[in-house]
Amino acid sequence: MISITSLVIVVIALALIFDFLNGFHDAANSIATVVVTRTLTPLQAVVLAGMANFVGYFTFGHAIAKMVSKGIINLDLMPTPDAKLTLLLGALTGAIFWNILTWVLGLPTSSSHALIGGMVGAGLAAVGPDIVILGSVAINEGKLSVTGVLPIVAFIFIAPLIGLIGAMFFILAILNLFKKMPHYHSAKIFKYLQLISAAWYSIGHGTNDAQKMMGLITLALFSGGMAGSLEIPSWVALACYTAIGSGTMFGGWRIVKTMGTKITKIRATEGFCAESAAALVLMGTAHFGIPVSTTHVISGAIMGVGAVENARAVRWSTARRIVWVWILTIPMTALCAACAYHLITLIH
DSSP states (O other): OOOHHHHHHHHHHHHHHHHHHHHHHHHHHHHHHHHHTTSSOHHHHHHHHHHHHHHGGGTOOSHHHHHHHHSSBOGGGSSSHHHHHHHHHHHHHHHHHHHHHHHHHTOOOOHHHHHHHHHHHHHHHHTOGGGBOOOEEEEETTEEEEESHHHHHHHHHHHHHHHHHHHHHHHHHHHHHTTTSOHHHHHHHHHHHHHHHHHHHHHHHHHHHHHHHHHHHHHHHHHTTSOSSSOOOHHHHHHHHHHHHHHHHTOOSHHHHIIIIISSOOOHHHHHHHHHHHHHHHHHHHHTTOOOOHHHHHHHHHHHHHHHHHGGGSOHHHHHHHHHHHHHHHHHHHHHHHHHHHHHHHHO
């Protein structure tokens, strides 16, 4: 029998590995456009993105982390600390497996929804449907409060749609403002502006995604009796932002090619508009505590700028393949996590 302390340590270690892989997997989201437009080399781009990821530690509160720790599954239905930690272990194992598989295939899937799917799948395997918090949207003391799985599922479609529409407005405004300027001069300006938009997007990426692991680690500490509440300890926040920033610095090239070349042709102007629109969406959802997929948002934004300039230039077959992966992520990760939970239970 493994001790509670050992289980907590294993869950924390796996959570930080997942956070690192999240940064590694999602590095393409923030650097694809600056690399493809040759504004920065791949090495320069990942260093910029990794450092900007870490800036998220200083920018926002912990609304998303609290939502993940309290609003996805009801761990009180698990009878013992040992059972709660085993469930979290199964959830992380399933999510990590899906992340690695989609990275190998070069598909820009969502690490965020992999985690949510993992928690739901392990919970269903352990208890059944009662453990899943379906969710609600309410206004408490003038603040929007979002909990549960259904709003997160809804934002699989809402977030990229907002990114797409926002990017369309951005590119239309930019094209009108700079229509009289020679293309050579405007391209040079947007190469520099793209550095700002890429950094801004990366801050949003770190703010949104690191918090999910902060919530899960805090949940593990509370379940194991090592924390008296679900308030996020500062060392947990620091560790998660460090892990995701480090993962981004080691980000791979496979998904960069998909994001930067296989959806539509990206130049500096389009890159600036897509990243700026996506950054606004990420900052807004982080403020309201809504865990969205950074991958979904930037993909929608890239499709948006491509559709405005030349809808025929958008490779809609690639876009459809990406959307199918989005739809399948939660159920497939849930299945992986359920299998992992049963396997861990047998071994444990």
